[in-house]
Amino acid sequence: MSTPPRASMRSLVRSFVVLVAVSVALQLASLMAVREIGRRTEQSRLLLSASDATRDLLDRYASTTYLAVVGLSTSDWELLLRQRKLAKEFEEQLSKNFAALRQGGKAHIGGAEVSLVSEDDPATKERLAATDSLWAEVRTSAVRVLRSDNQSLRNNPDIERFQTASQRLTEALVTLDADIRQRAEPDLRWLGQAQRALPVGTVALMLLLGAFVYRRILLPFDASMKDLARSEGALRVARDELECRVEERTAELSAANAALVAERERLAHANQALEAQREELHRANAELERQEQALRRSNEELERRVEERTAELREAQQRSLELARQAGMTEIASNVLHNVGNVLNNLNTASAMLAERLRALRVDPILKAAEMLEAQKPDLAGFFSKDERGRRLPEYFGKLGQNLTAERGELLSLVGALEGHVAHIRAVVDFQQSYATVTNLDEPVDLAVVLEDALRMAVPSGGRGGVVIDRALSSLPRALCDKHKVLQIVLNLLGNAKWALGEREGENKRLAVRLARPAEDRVRIQIIDNGVGIDSALLTKIFQHGFTTRKGGHGFGLHASALVARAMGGTLVAESEGPGLGATFTLEFPFRSAEA
Incomplete structure (x- = not known):
């Protein structure tokens, strides 16, 4: 039996090692590609989850803000404080989620925190910046709603701006979800193709290795065996040929059988994955139907509660008007x-x-x-x-x-x-x-005479304690209005002005009464003093029921006056440059000439 040269053996071993190394490198590259595509797919999934969670938080934030406005308008301070606290928590979570979406970090998803990486896609970055600016607009409009003087739940421009900003932000998040899904589709396709290609590549490399072994090892070995068989006799050659053919056929059948088994296993895994996805899809559809039914029931309950609360508010307003009359x-x-x-x-x-x-x-x-x-x-x-x-x-x-x-x-x-x-x-x-008769009917009234009567009742001796009264009463036609309501409001304002002047130290205490007609259909009454003044943060709170800064005060006079002014179709506002700088109360209501 002849022996192959040493150089041929080294070349054979070197070729085999290179082929194995190339196979391993190709497999590692495929695995790294699959891992990278999986990482990008997982990041897209986390972004979608964070966007969905942010949209859900935004809906809850809008609901809590609206309920806080309901508590503010109904003077339900417990509801107001509870909803404000919830709105603050949702606002912090939303701010953290928007920051995480824009530049990476921790985000709230389903009650847990997940880590997001910063986005490097320019289009996605631009949309995230747009959602961030819209979130700032939603926060600003929410603060304006809670600090607004208009406590009406209908036809309130501040609430409408808040709802519009929230809707725009929700639409922007939906658009961001669509972009992320669209961008993730190629990654998902590549991941699927790579996962399908890995078994095929493995089988191909195995066949390639088998062919190499067969061509570079088995064939030379077969040739040497044939030479040996020819030297031993024709019978040995024939038997060796038969055995060689049997071995070749067996190897081919084994390889084919192995490929068939691998293909069958791959198809079984694919069927199992498809069945799992189908079941997951069914569960998701059922969950969506349950959530839709729950949301529909919640909306119906909210509408019913809003209608009940509106009826209660109307009844409370009527009681407040009656109490205002009695207080007057x-x-x-x-x-x-x-x-x-x-x-x-x-x-x-x-x-x-x-x-x-x-x-x-x-x-x-x-x-x-x-x-x-x-x-x-x-x-x-x-x-x-x-x-x-x-x-x-x-x-x-x-x-x-x-x-x-x-x-x-x-x-x-x-x-x-x-x-x-x-x-x-x-x-x-x-x-x-002369003012003891209670009536709700309008009558011809000389407003200047009513103001003089109020001054005689509130400051009977023409000013006490060094108070100088300055009258500027324009001559107006007799107005058609309820003089008792006007007298009630003016007496409350004069009483507050007297108290403010009494609390002020020093001399030169002045009380001014102005009557003017700023427009053809409006009349204005102003009570101006240079007393202790009002802090700017309290200019709207002083009209709330039960709020007072006077020692021994009941906090009902200005609230009742504001209600009476609103019942007359007018307004009552307070102005002050700050503590120690006096205050101006302005009453405006529609002017209807008694002559007309």
Whole structure:
């Protein structure tokens, strides 16, 4: 038997090692490609999950913000605080999710946190920047809704802007989902093709290795065996040929059988994966149907609760108007009692001075002089001519008469003051009786006269404690309105102005009353003082029910006045440059001429 040269063996081994190395390198490259495509697919899936979770958080944020506005409009502070807290939590989660989508980081998905990497696709980056700006607009409009003076749930431009911004952001997220899915489709196709190509490539490499072994090893070995067989005899050659053919056929059959088994296993795995995907799709469809039914029930329940809450709000508004009327009558009665109390104080002072003067009258000297004359009655002529006391007695009586005349004048002046105070009390009571009739009907009213009456009731003596009253009452035609409502609002505003001026230290306290007609169909009444002023953060809170900065205040006057002004179709607003700089309250309502 002949032996192959050493160089041929080395070449054979080298070729075999190169082929194995190439096969391993191709397999590693395929695995790395599959891993990279899988990583990109997983990142796309995480982005889609984060976008869906962000859209769900946005819906919940919008719902909690709307419920907070409902609590604010109904003065349900517990609901307001709870929904504000929830809205704050959703806002923080949304901000974190948008930041993670834009530049990578932690994001909330289904109650858990996942890590996202920064996106490198320019189009996706541009859409993420657009969603970030829309999120800033949604946050700004939500803050404006919660700080708005307009607490109406319908026809509220701030709520409409908030809903519009939320809808635009939701649409932007949906568009981002579509872009991510569209971009992930090629990766998914490549991943599927690579996963299908790996078994085929493995089988091909195995066949290639088999062919190499067969051509470079088995064939030379077969040739040497044939040479050996030819040297041993024809029979051995024939038998070797038969065995060789049997081995070749067996190898071919084994390779074909192995390929068939591998193909059958691949088809079985593919069928199992397809069946699993089909079941997963069925479960997802069922879950979507359940969520749709739950959402429909939630919407119906929310609509029912909104209708019930609207009816409650209407009823509460009617009760507030009735309470405002009662509070107005109570305020007027309180002002009258206050004015009568001031006059009674003056009356008490005058009566005390009269009693003191009566007690100080010099009556004892007259009695003593009368006793002296009674004792000298037998000889009055001698008493007046000879006695020094008798000679001085006429001069004493003259001076005593002058003193008594002066005392009588002062006493008469005090009595006149008492009569004046009593007449003032009667005038205040008669004046209040002219406003005692309760009515809800409009009547011709001279607004300047109503303001003068309010000043007489609120500041009866034309200003006390150094307060200077400045009137600027334009001459207007008689207006058709409810004078009791106007009087109620003005008395509340004058009472607050008096308190603000009383709390202010120093002199130069001024109270201004303005009446003007800024437009043909509007009338404006302003109460201006230079008292303690109002902080800018409280300019809207002072009209809320129960809110007050006065010691002993009940926090209902300004709230009731605002409700009455709204019932008249008007507005009541407060302005102030800050603490210590005074305040201006402006009442505006529609002007209807009584003549027209």
